[in-house]
Amino acid sequence: xxxxxxxxxxxxxxxxxxxxxxxxxxxxxxxxxxxxxxxxxxxxxxxxxxxxxxxxxxxxxxxxxxxxxxxxxxxxxxxxxxxxxxxxxxxxxxxxxxxxxxxxxxxxxxxxxxxxxxxxxxxxxxxxxxxxxxxxxxxxxxxxxxxxxxxxxxxxxxxxxxxxxxxxxxxxxxxxxxxxxxxxxxxxxxxxxxxxxxxxxxxxxxxxxxxxxxxxxxxxxxxxxxxxxxxxxxxxxxxxxxxxxxxxxxxxxxxxxxxxxxxxxxxxxxxxxxxxxxxxxxxxxxxxxxxxxxxxxxxxxxxxxxxxxxxxxxxxxxxxxxxxxxxxxxxxxxxxxxxxxxxxxxxxxxxxxxxxxxxxxxxxxxxxxxxxxxxxxxxxxxxxxxxxxxxxxxxxxxxxxxxxxxxxxxxxxxxxxxxxxxxxxxxxxxxxxxxxxxxxxxxxxxxxxxxxxxxxxxxxxxxxxxxxxxxxxxxxxxxxxxxxxxxxxxxxxxxxxxxxxxxxxxxxxxxxxxxxxxxxxxxxxxxxx
Numbered sequence: 321x322x323x324x325x326x327x328x329x330x331x332x333x334x335x336x337x338x339x340x341x342x343x344x345x346x347x348x349x350x351x352x353x354x355x356x357x358x359x360x361x362x363x364x365x366x367x368x369x370x371x372x373x374x375x376x377x378x379x380x381x382x383x384x385x386x387x388x389x390x391x392x393x394x395x396x397x398x399x400x401x402x403x404x405x406x407x408x409x410x411x412x413x414x415x416x417x418x419x420x421x422x423x424x425x426x427x428x429x430x431x432x433x434x435x436x437x438x439x440x441x442x443x444x445x446x447x448x449x450x451x452x453x454x455x456x457x458x459x460x461x462x463x464x465x466x467x468x469x470x471x472x473x474x475x476x477x478x479x480x481x482x483x484x485x486x487x488x489x490x491x492x493x494x495x496x497x498x499x500x501x502x503x504x505x506x507x508x509x510x511x512x513x514x515x516x517x518x519x520x521x522x523x524x525x526x527x528x529x530x531x532x533x534x535x536x537x538x539x540x541x542x543x544x545x546x547x548x549x550x551x552x553x554x555x556x557x558x559x560x561x562x563x564x565x566x567x568x569x570x571x572x573x574x575x576x577x578x579x580x581x582x583x584x585x586x587x588x589x590x591x592x593x594x595x596x597x598x599x600x601x602x603x604x605x606x607x608x609x610x611x612x613x614x615x616x617x618x619x620x621x622x623x624x625x626x627x628x629x630x631x632x633x634x635x636x637x638x639x640x641x642x643x644x645x646x647x648x649x650x651x652x653x654x655x656x657x658x659x660x661x662x663x664x665x666x667x668x669x670x671x672x673x674x675x676x677x678x679x680x681x682x683x684x685x686x687x688x689x690x691x692x693x694x695x696x697x698x699x700x701x702x703x704x705x706x707x708x709x710x711x712x713x714x715x716x717x718x719x720x721x722x723x724x725x726x727x728x729x730x731x732x733x734x735x736x737x738x739x740x741x742x743x744x745x746x747x748x749x750x751x752x753x754x755x756x757x758x759x760x761x762x763x764x765x766x767x768x769x770x771x772x773x774x775x776x777x778x779x780x781x782x783x784x785x786x787x788x789x790x791x792x793x794x795x796x797x798x799x800x801x802x803x804x805x806x807x808x809x810x811x812x813x814x815x816x817x818x819x820x821x822x823x824x825x826x827x828x829x830x831x832x833x834x835x836x837x838x839x840x841x842x843x844x845x846x847x848x849x
Contacts, residue, residue: 350364350365350366351363351364351365351366351819352364352365352366352390353815353816353819355449358392358449358450358451358452359392359452360390360391360392360449360450360451360452361387361390361391361446361450362447362448362449362812362813362815362816363445363446363447363448363816363819363820364387364390364445364446365444365445365819365823366443366444366445367438367442367444368383368386368442368443368444369442370382370383370441370442370443374441376406376415376417376437376441377403377406379437379441379443380401380403380417380419380435380437380443381401383435383443383446384401387446391450391452392450392452392453393450393452395453395455395456396452396453396454396455397455398423398424398454398455399421399422399423399454399455400421400422400425401419401420401421401422401433402419402420402422402427403417403418403419404418404419404420404432405417405418406418407806409806409827412439412827413438413439414436414437414438414439414444414827415436415437415441416434416435416436416437416806417434417435417436417437418432418433418434418809419432419433419434419435419448420432420433421433421450421451423454423459423461423498424459424461425461426461426496426497426498426507427495427496427497427498428451428454428497428498429497429498429499429500429508429510429526430449430500430689430810430811431448431449431450431451431811432448432449432809432810432811433446433447433448433449433450433809434446434447434448434806434807434808434809436806436807436823445807445823447807447808447809447812447816447819447820448809448811449809449810449811451500454498454505457504457505459498459505459506459507460507460530461498461507462507462530463496463507463529463530464529464530464531465509465527465528465529465530465531465532467494467509469532470494470509470511470527470529470532471492471494471511473511473525473527473532473534474492474511474513474523474525474527475492475513477525477534477537478513478515478523478525482515482518482519482521483518483519484518485515485517485518486517486587487587488513488514488515489514489515489516489634489649489650489651489652490514490650490651492511492512492513493511493512493513494509494510494511494512495509495510496508496509496510496529497509497510497526499526499535499536501526501535501536506526506528506530506535507528507529507530508526508527508528508529508535509526509527509529510524510525510526511524511525511527512524512525512650514541514649514650514651514652515649516583516588516636516639516649516652516654517583517587517639520541520639520640520645520647520649520654521539521541521649522539522540522541522648522649522650522651523537523539523540524537524538524539524540525537538690538691538760540650540690541647541648541649541650560598560607566593567593567598568590568591568593569581569590569591569598569603569604569607570590571607571611574611574614574615574618574625574633575614575624575625575630575631575632575633576625576630576631576632577632577633578607578610578611578614578632578633578635579632579633579634579635580603580606580607580610580634580635580636580637581634581635581636581637582600582603582636582637582638583636583637583638583639583654584638588634588636591603591607591637600637601665601668602637602638602655602657602665602667602668603635603637603667605665605667605668605673606635606637606653606655606667606673607635609667609669609670609672609673609674610633610635610653610673610677612670612673612674612709613670613673613674613677613678613709614633614677616674616705616708616709617681620708620797620798620801621801621805623681625680626677626680626681626683626684627680627684628684631680633652633653633677633680634651634652634653635652635653635654635655635667635673636652636653636654636655637655637657637665637667638655638656638657639654639655639656640656640657642656642657642658642659642660643656643657643658644656644658644659644662644663644666645666646666646667646672646673646675646676647676648676648677648679648680648683650680650683653673653676653677655667655672658720658722659722660722661722661723662721662722662723663720663721663722664719664720664721664722665720666720668719668720669710669717669718669719669720670709670710670719671706671707671709671710671715671716671717671718671719672706672716672717672719672720674705674706674708674709674710675702675703675705675706675716676702678701678702678704678705678706679698679702681705681804682698682701682702682804685804685805685808686804686805686808686809686810686812687810688701688808688810688812689810689811690760690763691760691761691763692760692761692762692763693761693766693812693813693814694810694811694812694813695760695761695762695763696761696762696763696764696765696766696767696769696770696814697767697770697808697812697813697814697817698763698767699763699764699767700767700768700769700770700771700774701800701804703716703729703731703767703771704731704770704771704774704797704800705797705800705801707731708793708796708797711793713732714730714731714732714775714779715727715728715729715730715731715732716728716729716730716731717729725737729746729764729767729768729771730746731768731771731772731774731775732772732775732779733748734746734747734748734768734769734771734772735747735748739764739765741758741759741765742754742756742758742765746765746768747765747766747768747769748768748769748772748783748846749769749772749784749846749847750769750814750846750847750848751847752769753766753769754766769814769846769847769848770814770817770846770848772845772846773818773821773842773843773845773846773848774796774800774842776788776790776838776841776842776845776846777790777791777795777796777799777821777835777838777839777842778790778791778792778793778795778796780838782845783845783846784845784846784847786841786844786845787841788838788841788842788845789834789837789838789841790838791834791835791838795825795828795829795835798824798828799821799824799825799828799835799839800821800824802824802827802828803817803820803821803823803824806824806827807819807820807823807824808820814848815848815849817843817848818839818843818848818849821839821843822836822839822840825838825839
């Protein structure tokens with residue numbers, strides 16, 4: 321199902337303190353889940369009838385005003401909500417809005433929301449996180465540090481951490497945010513930059529806009545731990561480009577292009593051949609796998625590259641010294657050659673390439689924060705679509721294992737594999753989830769819980785005494801894509817994932833459908849309520 325997207329170019333603030341709209345009470349049949357940290361709704365599924373004849377944008381405004389009590393915003397005169405984008409689904413007649421909470425005109429990090437209006441313009445779902453009582457935090461919003469200075473601080477601190485950086489992969493980006501860290505709130509600049517050398521990273525630094533101190537930082541690089549011949553000798557056919565009397569791995573037929581570089585020297589250099597037969601197996605596999613993944617998203621969802629606007633897809637091979645990893649760093653896919661003992665060259669895995677590229681799709685939809693539960697969902701979605709592109713099985717990374725291990729992860733049977741950091745089986749139930757600080761709060765470890773749910777939706781089976789009747793891969797991929805694209809927000813947790821999948825299945829197949837029943841049973845089976 322394709323969504324015709326329309327981005328609002330003129331900002332629209334919905335101040336919750338406005339009282340010009342009526343405030344209907346919550347309907348009796350409202351389904352609501354509260355956020356344990358802020359005691360505000362994580363989701364509300366209802367049929368909220370907007371008062372009067374209002375535009376769709378005004379209805380969103382009225383919805384937040386009517387639910388001021390639920391969001392505990394009676395005293396927050398400086399809080400507002402701004403619509404960032406909206407999309408129309410012609411098949412269902414629904415409209416979908418992505419919204420940011422702002423404080424004194426500054427976005428609040430992780431506090432974004434989605435609102436869905438049905439064909440009658442009634443609000444039928446809300447997902448997200450609202451942080452109340454910000455006025456009481458006495459947050460200074462006067463910037464005393466310039467953006468240029470904040471970027472300089474970012475560069476200095478990052479180089480202290482990883483070493484001299486010769487070049488960044490794309491522009492360094494900066495945006496203001498109100499950021500909560502250890503129960504205090506700061507006016508910060510979020511500075512992000514992507515690197516391949518001296519370390520692969522999608523670096524996030526929150527720099528205090530009032531004094532230039534680093535409040536927090538983390539690496540959000542998403543790792544999995546013509547003709548040519550691939551790593552394992554397969555003959556491939558793909559689009560390349562004639563270039564300066566030679567040929568290079570550049571495909572102009574898809575979006576703004578698909579290009580594969582050789583990063584062996586520490587810089588991205590063209591992969592060249594004197595004829596149409598390319599011999600660099602790692603580069604051939606990376607190039608073709610990126611094309612296959614692009615085609616999957618276009619053919620299955622009508623999505624034009626990771627950003628749905630044709631973004632050029634860059635792959636870099638031969639990264640590092642026998643590097644046992646692959647990564648999406650916010651700008652490009654990077655592939656190590658493996659050490660020949662644990663891993664083969666990682667670009668050889670179609671599911672690995674699809675996993676990494678899917679992180680780019682996640683970045684441009686729900687943009688799930690790469691920590692804790694939202695980070696585990698981020699990793700899980702990448703696995704789910706990796707398994708949908710490479711549909712032979714429900715294993716992730718099985719083609720790149722050199723040591724005889726079955727795979728990196730199994731969606732069918734997560735506990736069949738031991739997680740290297742915990743030396744315990746991957747969890748396949750909420751009660752078995754990892755709760756420590758390793759792995760950014762278990763982003764890879766706990767992804768297996770949602771992976772198992774997705775497998776059960778597709779294939780069915782009995783799990784911990786719960787029987788699930790599967791509905792196949794085709795329905796499952798549509799359900800999870802819609803949940804990601806329409807409902808989930810940056811801070812979504814597993815409970816919100818369950819409800820978003822139920823809502824997506826209901827939209828697509830009906831509330832009494834086999835698909836909706838499969839989703840409910842699957843999440844019951846993995847203990848997610």
